[in-house]
Amino acid sequence: MARRDAFTIDLFKDYQPAPVVDRFSDEQVKAWSMAGRLAKAIALTMEESGLTREEIAAQMSEITKSSVSKATLDAYSSQAREQNQIPAVRLAALIAITGDARAFNVLLEEAGLIVVPKKFEALLKRERARELREQLEREERAADAQWRANR
DSSP: OOOOTTTOOOOOTTTTOOOOOOOTTTTTTTTSSHHHHHHHHHHHHHHTSSOOOOHHHHHHHHTTOOOOOOHHHHHTGGGGGGSSSOOOOHHHHHHHHHHHHHHHHHGGGGGGGOOOOOHHHHHHHHHHHHHHHHHHHHHHHHHHHHHHHHH
């Protein structure tokens, strides 16, 4: 049994790597319905953006080429007004403005999907290629075994 050196500092003891997928905690977006969870996520996204709702509305109007007001954003972020759900194009504009994709992840969670930063796309392709290669190697070994068995 190895003894731990009490005089050496463990540099990684408190290290927590940054999450690959940004998400709100379940408590932050707890609601009775998907629409309610999304409304909470939109409210938090705007609140944490450092921008006013007026600034966000102006930028969204510019991006979507449609009129978006502060009152519209208030409706999108209100659980009491679930009938006023944000259209996908406006949600994408909100995320482009704030740089915060967590609202998308709230929306996609039910479908078993996530938003991953584009910088990880090459890594995902590599892992998918490895999975396919391993599958082909298993099939090749099975075919070899069947060939040897039938000789």
